[in-house]
Amino acid sequence: MAKNFWFVVDRVIKESDIIIEVIDARFIEETRNKELERKVKRANKRLIHAINKSDLIKDFVDDIALPFKNFVFISAKENLGTSRLRSMIKDLCKKRPLNVGVVGYPNTGKSSLINTLKQKRAAGTSSTPGFTKGMQKIKVSEGIYLIDTPGVIHYRLEDEAHQAIINTKDVNKIKDPEAVALRIIDKIVAEDQKILEDFYNIKCKSLHEDTLREIALRFNWLLKGGEPNIDMTARRIINDWQRGKLIIKS
Ligand SMILES: Nc1nc2c(ncn2[C@@H]2O[C@H](COP(=O)(O)OP(=O)(O)O)[C@@H](O)[C@H]2O)c(=O)[nH]1
Ligand SMILES: [Mg+2]
Incomplete structure (x- = not known):
């Protein structure tokens, strides 16, 4: 089991232009996955760090020093920072149609984030030729689609x-x-x-x-x-x- 999850993660990376890595604001280092980050880079895709559960921490100013190129503090639960995330997605890659995938450790809030992003315009589509079977795309705005299957990364046993x-x-x-x-x-x-x-x-x-x-x-x-x-x-x-x-x- 511990190895197979990369299969789904790899598929999400393959189908996406931008990958959102969802991490927990309370444990930023522990909930990022460098192997994922390397894979995204190797595939020449863009990466956004969505630092979720920011409602549970004191300070979340976006200009503090973090080792990430593109990051945004959000709360999927309280719908904070999500419009900034939307604009970041739009600005980071001008290609249309644009596919966005969500990846992260269990319980970081991937499903909550997907729900928050799709909330406004729930029109779904999956009939894209060549798009991986079993994955659905949800329209989030004109020309921008979210893959509704999150890539779940598992912890190693020693963690x-x-x-x-x-x-x-x-x-x-x-x-x-x-x-x-x-x-x-x-x-x-x-x-x-x-x-x-x-x-x-x-x-x-x-x-x-x-x-x-x-x-x-x-x-x-x-x-x-x-x-x-x-x-x-x-x-x-x-x-x-x-x-x-x-x-x-x-
Ligand atoms: N406080 C807080 N809780 C959150 C937030 N996002 C998700 N959660 C909670 O974290 C838990 C896991 O969320 P879920 O979306 O299922 O995570 P997933 O396993 O990554 O899909 C649930 O209990 C959510 O209610 C957030 O921004 N703030
Ligand atoms: Mg989930």
Whole structure:
């Protein structure tokens, strides 16, 4: 399974003039995929980084230094930045008809973005000769079409922490929830520890391990002997994070 997903991604790249790589604003480095970026470059196609879930972060000014050529902060959920994304698509490539594909890790918001972009003009078309079977194109504006099948990139097995940080599906299956929760705590504290303190009604400690204990104690998430239940606490934190409850903005 881990290899086959490239098959769909490659097809999306092949059919597209512009590829939108959807990444999570809260973990920009971890949710971009350099292999994808190399493939797009090799195929001589244009790449846009759509930095999604920006509603969950504090600052999203488009002129901060990021290692991307074309990027735009968006929120597919709150429909922010999407008109900027539309103009970027229009300006980046003058070819018409123009095909746009969407690719990214699970749960970054690919389907939400496709829905947001197609929302206005839902006229679909798929009867393009030579267009890959099973893929549909949706008209987003005059001469611009969106491929409605997103290319899903999978994490490698060793990337459990990355996976857990953005994937809501398997909180119970995470093997080392403490490690994942500590990374999330680290991320939040780096922004503003008050966010964590207010959300869990605790005081942060200098060691994140101790902060985790504080949260367990605060909510009485204890083992039978009265020791803090770190495993359960970690899973709760991951869950809160994944559901977008822990918002990194004041
Ligand atoms: N807060 C927030 N949540 C989002 C945003 N976009 C998507 N989501 C949520 O992230 C989850 C995954 O979205 P989905 O579009 O299914 O991701 P996909 O797996 O990449 O297709 C869903 O719970 C969405 O509601 C966004 O801009 N902001
Ligand atoms: Mg999807």
